[in-house]
Amino acid sequence: MKSFKTISPPLLFKGFFSQKFHRDIVGDGLLIALGQIAQAMAMLVGVRLLSELVEPKIYGEVTLFMGAVILGRQVFGFPFLQAALRFYPEAVSHHFVSFLRRVIQSYLFRVIGSYTLLYLITGYGYVLAANHDISYYLFILSAGLLCCEVAFALETDLFNAARMQTHFIYLQISNAWLRPLFAVLAVLIFGANSVSIISGYLTATGLVLICLYTFPVNRIGVGNTKEVFDSVPKFKQDICLYALPLMPLAIFGWVSTFSDRYLIGAFLDAEQVGIYAVAYSLMSLPFTMVQAVVERTIRPVYFEAVSAGDEKKAGQYFRFWVNSVFYICAAGVLMVYFFHNDIAKLCLSEKYHASARLMPWIALGNLFLAMSLVFEKTCFAYKKTAYVLVIRGAGALFSLMTAIPFLLYYGLIGAAISVPFYFGMQLIISAMVYKSVKKKEVFFKPSVAERE
Numbered sequence: 112m113k114s115f116k117t118i119s120p121p122l123l124f125k126g127f128f129s130q131k132f133h134r135d136i137v138g139d140g141l142l143i144a145l146g147q148i149a150q151a152m153a154m155l156v157g158v159r160l161l162s163e164l165v166e167p168k169i170y171g172e173v174t175l176f177m178g179a180v181i182l183g184r185q186v187f188g189f190p191f192l193q194a195a196l197r198f199y200p201e202a203v204s205h206h207f208v209s210f211l212r213r214v215i216q217s218y219l220f221r222v223i224g225s226y227t228l229l230y231l232i233t234g235y236g237y238v239l240a241a242n243h244d245i246s247y248y249l250f251i252l253s254a255g256l257l258c259c260e261v262a263f264a265l266e267t268d269l270f271n272a273a274r275m276q277t278h279f280i281y282l283q284i285s286n287a288w289l290r291p292l293f294a295v296l297a298v299l300i301f302g303a304n305s306v307s308i309i310s311g312y313l314t315a316t317g318l319v320l321i322c323l324y325t326f327p328v329n330r331i332g333v334g335n336t337k338e339v340f341d342s343v344p345k346f347k348q349d350i351c352l353y354a355l356p357l358m359p360l361a362i363f364g365w366v367s368t369f370s371d372r373y374l375i376g377a378f379l380d381a382e383q384v385g386i387y388a389v390a391y392s393l394m395s396l397p398f399t400m401v402q403a404v405v406e407r408t409i410r411p412v413y414f415e416a417v418s419a420g421d422e423k424k425a426g427q428y429f430r431f432w433v434n435s436v437f438y439i440c441a442a443g444v445l446m447v448y449f450f451h452n453d454i455a456k457l458c459l460s461e462k463y464h465a466s467a468r469l470m471p472w473i474a475l476g477n478l479f480l481a482m483s484l485v486f487e488k489t490c491f492a493y494k495k496t497a498y499v500l501v502i503r504g505a506g507a508l509f510s511l512m513t514a515i516p517f518l519l520y521y522g523l524i525g526a527a528i529s530v531p532f533y534f535g536m537q538l539i540i541s542a543m544v545y546k547s548v549k550k551k552e553v554f555f556k557p558s559v560a561e562r563e
Contacts (some may be wrong), residue, residue: 146280147400150287154396155458157291158389162460164295165303167385172305174372174388175381176249179230180257182365187222188261190357191215192268194350197491199272200415207346208331214347215265218354223261227254252309259316266323269331271407278329279407282319289315356497363503367510367533368480371526374518383523390466390527391473393458394447398477401439402484405432410488417492425492433485440478447474469527476530479538486541489548498544506537 161170195215202211234250263286270279294311301307323330372391376384409432416425447454448471455467483502490498510533517525517532 144404146283147404149280149284151396151400153284153287153291154392157294158392159458159460160291160295161298161308162389162463164298165308167382167389167462168380169303169305169308169385171372171376171381171384171386171388173308174384175376176253176305176309178365178369178372180253180260181369182362183223183226183230183257184260184264185361185365186358187226187361188219188264189361190354191218191222191350192261192264193357193491194354195265196268196272196410197353197414197494198350199269200411200418203273209333210346212265212269212331212333214350218350219261219265223258227257230254230257246306248306249309252306252313256309256313256316259313259320263316263320266320266330272411273331275329275331282323285322286316286319289318353494356500360500360503363500363507366507367503367537370507370510371514371518371529374514375523375526378518379523386463386466387469387523387526389459389463390469393454393466394470394473395477397443398440398474398481401443402436402481405435406485406488413488414492429489432488433482436481436485440481444471444474444478447471468524472524472527473530476532476534479531479534483534483538483541486538486545489545493548495548498548502537502541502544505540506533509533509536 192215195211198211199208202208231250231254234254235247238245238247238250263282267279267282270282290312292311293315294308297307297311297314298304301310372384372388375387409428413425413428413432416428451470452467454470455464459466483506487499487502490502510529513529513532514526517529519525521528
């Protein structure tokens with residue numbers, strides 16, 4: 112495979128629409144993009160309404176509890192959900208999709224259950240030992256939200272892997288709009304506090320899951336009990352070998368993307384966490400959306416090409432992936448640089464306008480993060496997930512090395528300035544790992560049995 116080179120925009124789509132298969136991929140991309148736009152609008156409306164209804168201190172407290180939910184989802188949910196995405200093409204070709212679902216569900220039940228139990232025990236001890244008033248209901252509600260989010264992610268990821276994008280989009284949009292809606296309703300009914308907001312989130316995601324399980328929807332891998340699969344122990348072992356290295360890297364990823372809120376809470380206060388959190392949410396949204404649209408469009412066919420050993424097609428998909436993310440996100444950084452004050456006035460209430468000065472730095476950092484995530488996917492495609500530990504570990508290390516001194520010396524703006532520094536280093540490391548994987552690892556070739 113030719114070494115990666117950035118190509119100019121006029122050449123970016125050259126020949127890409129020449130085949131019906133490629134046009135189908137673009138059609139999937141447009142559907143996913145519409146879904147992401149709808150979710151972005153829901154998030155913007157939710158942030159705007161909540162910023163009017165609650166003080167930055169309350170928003171900061173909710174952010175810290177959501178951080179615990181994100182930690183559990185990334186460390187214990189993401190590895191096995193990623194395994195489901197990667198092994199799905201092979202499960203389809205060998206006709207054991209239902210078995211794949213059962214294996215993933217079994218692992219998720221054990222690891223998420225263990226984390227939830229530990230989280231609730233730790234939370235109870237914290238409530239007893241804390242000098243300030245904090246409700247234990249926050250720990251119970253956030254634990255329930257974690258379980259619902261992981262169950263929801265399993266369903267949507269399988270729809271995405273099967274390229275059933277319509278189902279995927281409907282679920283994502285429903286959840287995205289119901290969460291802020293129920294959170295706002297809970298605040299209006301029960302008062303402006305953290306319990307109300309997290310209760311609203313839990314109610315929304317739980318309702319979507321109930322509808323999904325109740326109504327006649329063709330969920331992937333459900334209802335087929337006639338599958339016969341001979342290599343059960345080996346398949347389970349393959350999933351473990353694929354997923355286990357992802358757990359520590361998920362911790363590293365959480366440290367580099369979320370630990371700054373806890374550092375701000377420790378060195379400053381919850382009000383500053385709230386101001387920083389709304390800025391980070393608004394700035395990460397467009398870049399996450401772009402990266403997600405391109406990934407969910409290209410990843411299924413890219414993984415299929417790698418599994419089939421089609422070097423030419425996989426290289427074409429990867430170049431399209433990298434260039435799309437770069438050009439769109441770079442344009443987004445320029446927009447934020449020139450219009451960050453207008454963005455703050457449009458999207459936030461006046462008490463959060465101080466976050467405007469943080470936005471350009473956070474936007475630039477999220478550009479670097481989006482590019483780094485693209486390079487990582489080569490490691491996932493080759494089933495070399497241990498390599499990603501190097502990338503995420505470097506990102507976590509640099510985040511702590513830069514965020515703490517910048518925060519101590521410059522205050523809240525220092526936390527924002529550090530974002531492009533540590534994500535920039537993570538991007539450099541991910542590009543180096545990408546080149547190393549390409550040199551050492553030839554495309555995965557089907558076995559003799561598979562070719563026959």
